Every structure is written in C-alpha cells, then in structure tokens.
Amino acid sequence: MLKNIDWENTINSRRSIRSFEMRPVEEEKMHMLQSFIGGMKMPFRHNVTIRMFKANPNKKLYTAFSSPPDNVAFITTTDNCSIATAGFIGEILILYATSLGLSTCWYGHYLLTELERVMPHLGAYTELENAKWGYGKGEVEGERAICITPLGYWKQEGVRLIDRMQTSFFSHKRKQISELMENDIKEENLPPEILYALDLARKAPSAANRQHWRFTVSSDFKTISIAMPVGYKHIKWEHPNVDIGICASHFWLGLKIKNIDCKVSLREEQGRVVWIFEI
Ligand SMILES: Cc1cc2nc3c(=O)[nH]c(=O)nc-3n(C[C@H](O)[C@H](O)[C@H](O)COP(=O)(O)O)c2cc1C
Incomplete structure (x- = not known):
C-alpha cells in the first residue's frame, strides 16, 4: 500500500486549499483512490470508515468556500482513541490524494445538516439535537463524520479575499x-x-x-x-x-x-x- 509513493515530497508539498474548480475528479483517479482505501492496512486495530461523497456547490457545506463535486468523510465512533485513529488514517488518504495531484483541506467545522443531506450517515441519531458545526463534541452513541475534506483541483485565479486571509492567517x-x-x-x-x-x-x-x-x-x-x-x-x-x-x-x-x-x-x-x- 505504501510503495511507489514519494511520501516525503508529498508531505512537503501538501497545503490546505480553500478554492476549488467545479469539476469532478477523473474516473481513473477515483478508482485509484477506492482501491487504495480498500488496500489500506494500518498498524493498529480501528473502526474508521472512509466514505467518498458528492456535494452540491450551491449549498453551504464548508464555511469558507464552495464544495467541489467530490469529497471524503472520515467516520468512526467518538471515543478519543477512535477519533485519533481517524486522524491517522485520514491523513494517509489525504497524502495519497495529494500524490495524485488532488487538493484537499481537513475540515472539522462542516455544516452537519448539509452533510447529512448529501451523505446520510446519522441513521437513528438524525432526530437528536445535533450541533451546527461538525458533529459536536464529547462521546456520543454511534458513529459520526469526525472530519471531511474536499477532493479536487485548486482554482488559483480569482481567489477571494477570505481565502487569502485564511491562507495567511493559518500559515x-x-x-x-x-x-x-x-x-x-x-x-x-x-x-x-x-x-x-x-x-x-x-x-x-x-x-x-x-x-x-x-x-x-x-x-x-x-x-x-x-x-x-x-x-x-x-x-x-x-x-x-x-x-x-x-x-x-x-x-x-x-x-x-x-x-x-x-x-x-x-x-x-x-x-x-x-x-x-x-x-
Ligand atoms: C483536524 C483539522 C481540522 C481542520 N478544520 C478546519 C476547518 O474547520 N476550517 C478550515 O478552514 N481549516 C481547517 N483545517 C485546516 C488548518 O487550518 C490547516 O491545516 C493549518 O492551518 C495548516 O495549514 P496547511 O494545512 O496548509 O499546512 C483543519 C485542519 C485539521 C488538521
């Protein structure tokens, strides 16, 4: 799973991107991502699932930018250790996507109602009083999307002021x-x-x-x-x-x-x- 990828260069070149072209990831790359996910072997036990989903660019899912068509969610139970493994596993996928020339941005404060609309995952917990940003906090019953990320292509021209501010503020x-x-x-x-x-x-x-x-x-x-x-x-x-x-x-x-x-x-x-x- 780890072979044939220049992980050092990928770590050095990855950046959070907050401005995307509104085009889907090519089918071939989507297949590569799916097969990478299927073959991921981690050095510890975990119950993290990685779900790819389509978003609507006209609806707010990310607070700071419009969603590109393709996105990924890292889902697990909400005890501290599971949450930590979502970080580990999610980053391996994000780095793999980077090595394919895709842009990403770890995102904790997504809009939960919109995520549930495009990627139903709450099941019986839909009726609970849910948080507005992310799944909320603390340990709750069932699984939640701990973080999500867009998956796509950086729109370099016409970057809005807010994106520039975010980029320089979170240096x-x-x-x-x-x-x-x-x-x-x-x-x-x-x-x-x-x-x-x-x-x-x-x-x-x-x-x-x-x-x-x-x-x-x-x-x-x-x-x-x-x-x-x-x-x-x-x-x-x-x-x-x-x-x-x-x-x-x-x-x-x-x-x-x-x-x-x-x-x-x-x-x-x-x-x-x-x-x-x-x-
Ligand atoms: C777990 C996690 C959650 C994040 N959540 C958000 C978020 O909700 N909104 C946002 O604009 N950036 C978010 N970021 C992106 C960080 O601001 C960014 O990774 C950091 O400033 C370092 O910049 P770099 O990723 O370009 O190296 C998150 C990053 C991580 C690791």
Whole structure:
C-alpha cells in the first residue's frame, strides 16, 4: 500500500486549499483512490470508515468556500482513541490524494445538516439535537463524520479575499523539533532516522495550525511517544486528538521510509490519547 509513493515530497508539498474548480475528479483517479482505501492496512486495530461523497456547490457545506463535486468523510465512533485513529488514517488518504495531484483541506467545522443531506450517515441519531458545526463534541452513541475534506483541483485565479486571509492567517509555518521535545533528550543526540521521522511529524497539518503535539523519546531511543500536553484545550477545535493522529501518521511514514520496523499502539492517558512507537 505504501510503495511507489514519494511520501516525503508529498508531505512537503501538501497545503490546505480553500478554492476549488467545479469539476469532478477523473474516473481513473477515483478508482485509484477506492482501491487504495480498500488496500489500506494500518498498524493498529480501528473502526474508521472512509466514505467518498458528492456535494452540491450551491449549498453551504464548508464555511469558507464552495464544495467541489467530490469529497471524503472520515467516520468512526467518538471515543478519543477512535477519533485519533481517524486522524491517522485520514491523513494517509489525504497524502495519497495529494500524490495524485488532488487538493484537499481537513475540515472539522462542516455544516452537519448539509452533510447529512448529501451523505446520510446519522441513521437513528438524525432526530437528536445535533450541533451546527461538525458533529459536536464529547462521546456520543454511534458513529459520526469526525472530519471531511474536499477532493479536487485548486482554482488559483480569482481567489477571494477570505481565502487569502485564511491562507495567511493559518500559515504554513511549523515549530522546530527542539520546541516540541518533552524530555531532556537533545535534538542533536537523536539517531538520524528518528530525527528524520520527527521532522516529517512536525510538518503535519493541525486545526488553526496549533501544532499541539509533543514528542517524548526514551533514553535508549527505542520508544517514542506523541501526545498533546496533559490538560491541553484548543480554543475552538473540539477534537484535538485528531491532529495528534495526523502527526503520528507522519512519524510512522518517516520510520517506514527509513525501513525501521516498529510496533504502534495508542491509549488514553490523563484525558488525552498517547501514540507509542516501539522500535
Ligand atoms: C483536524 C483539522 C481540522 C481542520 N478544520 C478546519 C476547518 O474547520 N476550517 C478550515 O478552514 N481549516 C481547517 N483545517 C485546516 C488548518 O487550518 C490547516 O491545516 C493549518 O492551518 C495548516 O495549514 P496547511 O494545512 O496548509 O499546512 C483543519 C485542519 C485539521 C488538521
């Protein structure tokens, strides 16, 4: 599943795009995406499903731009660990789509009523008092679309002021590894393969570019964990564990690129999800 893709280059070139051409993704690429989804093998157990769906550009689904025809939803149960795995798995798909020349944008604050109209998924929970943006917060019964993304082609000319503002406000800047280390290990002492994987991890996208992941490396360099600080709260984003899952997927890809085998696990600890990589 991971072969034949330049993951490093894909991570470096992916950007959130908020202005799309109103044309569908070519059939061939849709097939490639479907077969990639069908063959995705993750290093942990999960219950995430990826659903492609068509949206109506004349109805508001994304707050900041019109939806292109093709879109994807990442659906799972709403406990913290499942939400984190939606981030991990969703990012692998988003990077694969990027490698096919498609543009995307992780989106948590979609309009739920419009999503349900174009992609019914709430079933018995339709009647509940649902949130306006995203599925809401906290653990609820059943499965929800944790995030969605448009899938299409960047409309480069005629970018509206709001899109330009979003792009510069949520900048592509990233923190340095040294700012993200939780214990006393110094960046310059890290084995090159771990440094490489952490460098890809720090480049992950996060809601409002908050980059709230922190890295802990054991003194023998055999165990690396990725989590947000205990007690961390995001001002606007209800599911910051999604972002930690995204970051963990970049780290995992980094180890894979360097041919390092590892055991991947995740658990909830002190109110947040901790990803553990044992080399
Ligand atoms: C989990 C998640 C949720 C996001 N939700 C939104 C959103 O609701 N609206 C939006 O405009 N951008 C959203 N973004 C995009 C981020 O603002 C963007 O990833 C970040 O600013 C970094 O920019 P980059 O993706 O271009 O590297 C989200 C990103 C992530 C990872």
